[in-house]
Amino acid sequence: MSDQHADALEAVRNRRSHSSVTEEAPSSAELAELVAALSSVADHSGLRPWRLIELRGDDRDAIATGLAAADGGGEKGLEKYTKKARRAPLVLAIVVKPRPSGKVPVWEQEAVASGVAHLLSLLLHEAGWGVIWRTGTLTRTEPVHRAHRLAPDEYLLGWLYVGGIPEKDRKQKPRKPLRVDEVLGTLT
Template sequence: MTALEAVRARRSWSRVTDDAPTPSELAELVSAAGRVADHSSLRPWRLIELRGSDRDRLGRAISKASGDKGRSSKPLRAPLLVAIVATYRKSEKVPRWEQEAVASGVAHTLSLLLDEAGWGVIWRTGWYTRHKAVAKAHGLGKNEALLGWLYVGGKPPTDRPGRRKPVEAADHLSRMPAGKKREGTKA
């Protein structure tokens, strides 16, 4: 499968089976995903692998953030969660937003690689990604922000295609507008 075919076939999997890639399989894909464009090679990201009881701890942190007792079952929807963390570096050339874009690029590339390798993936976010209890559960530093989690598991059998419609490029792609001719200049 080519990269173009893999991207066209990609879909989000809100339900997955209990199968998941091994730590070594995940590490190989993370290594490849880390090749995204990265101004000044700051590598302003890290990923946190959550399996087993890690998901229970996250569920308790989400409940705490919500003001609830007990444990949210959201993290139990997949056997593997990969937390996406933007790790901001001091740089005069690369602003924070660009560093966050790099972390997002790594996450999206990883989701494409996981999908192409046969795994069901969905990127989940929520207001609680920026809550103190959830940040503490992940061991985030003051220079870090949680961007969400890739929920990863086996693809269940289905004959139902993804819900996303193809993008019409003409709706989103244009040329730069021609500049106005200034007096006394040749355009």
């Protein structure tokens, strides 16, 4: 096994979600370096049918505004969703931006955007940042779409919440063992 293979395997084994993070976050330049590495994501025809929206500070309130409106509005709802939107100092909205293609169906383009989200969360974790993927039943509603200023043909997959890893969360997290025979098989 090569060192690179061992490093990649170890990175995947050690990745975990961090539901609470500190107020530290990668800079825009650090983030850009990680995003540039995503050129290697599996992407049939190289369509790059995705984009990211970097939300920091008050910009995170767009999430709250959209979710509160989708959930029926009201001051109490806005307060609830503002608290949720501000659980991390950096929130990355993962957007599917379908491209016209006679070879690549939209579901495959969405899979590429999902791959981008997963690889980016792995890269962020390896760079020492806490990350969690968040979605919900309101993610693809019209108010959330408007709040993120998405084009008519775009849609939201979810958000990566990013921040520093609290000291208490720096230890290895036990994993539920994966029964390989249940997920890996043959045709015979």
